[in-house]
Amino acid sequence: MDKQTNPCGAAQVRQIEIRRVRQDDLVHVTTLDERVTDIAKPDYWQDIFERYAQRRTDERFFLIAEDTAETPEFAVLGYIVGEIRAWEFGSAPSGWVFAFAVEPGTRQQGIGEQLFEAISIEFRNAGIRTMRTMVPRHNQLHMAFFRSEGMVAGPYIQLEMDLDE
């Protein structure tokens, strides 16, 4: 049995603070993303920070989960990034989540849930009533998480094509 869960699956909750990202968090976000994806993308995260944490912040939300322990192993335990998008193929304004991760060793402790709830509140406060995301259908970790938070298949289908075919 997973030591962080009981047989019913109820998880322990770690003491964290959910807040807007700051410049000095960025290195932690970048390394967390690298630990999760095995790809270092410092330029990408710097660009995301400039666009989502410094501009139009009433409709763009870049939130992090900070470990509030005195000497944490990892300062940032998770992040979620989203924005309000409107009128794509007639879609009324909705909240879009396009980046999300939780430190692998601290999953099942309510961190992802708190990040998800925090960005939901931001969207609700901005007058938004629908939240969307897009995940690879074989990414069971993200699919299962978003499902557990109540997300279901929406009215849009993601399509793509191989341009070399």
Added chain:
Amino acid sequence: MKLQISSRLAIFALIELASDPERQVSVSEIGDKYGVSAHHLAKVMHTLGRAGLVRSIRGVGGGYSFCGNARRTTLLDVITLFEDTSLGESEPESDAESTSAEWALGRVLFEIDDTARATLGSITIATMLKQIARRKAASDLKTAVG
């Protein structure tokens, strides 16, 4: 998409038991609720027991209780115990054996199957319980307001 009756019964039984893992529920109790014979359900419960998802307690007041991990057990895990979920698992390849039309139709059917499998593989018993709780809360609110 259609599920075999055993798969449906297994999912119903697990939801029933996982909603209160401390509670022991008899086969006839679950059977009465879903209108199925205790005989059919007993076979389903036996399979769930062998998979380590439920445990049976003998004697007076005995029955079954949930002993799996509700946050880790997906609908696909349960369905796979009762039916073959691997059909069309790999994307059809363009080969000389099949006509272009057969290949094109195979690709469409693969897309449907693959999406269905991914959906079932991402929904856990805990997620089902949450969904039921949300529906009940919404219904209670409607009753209180109306």
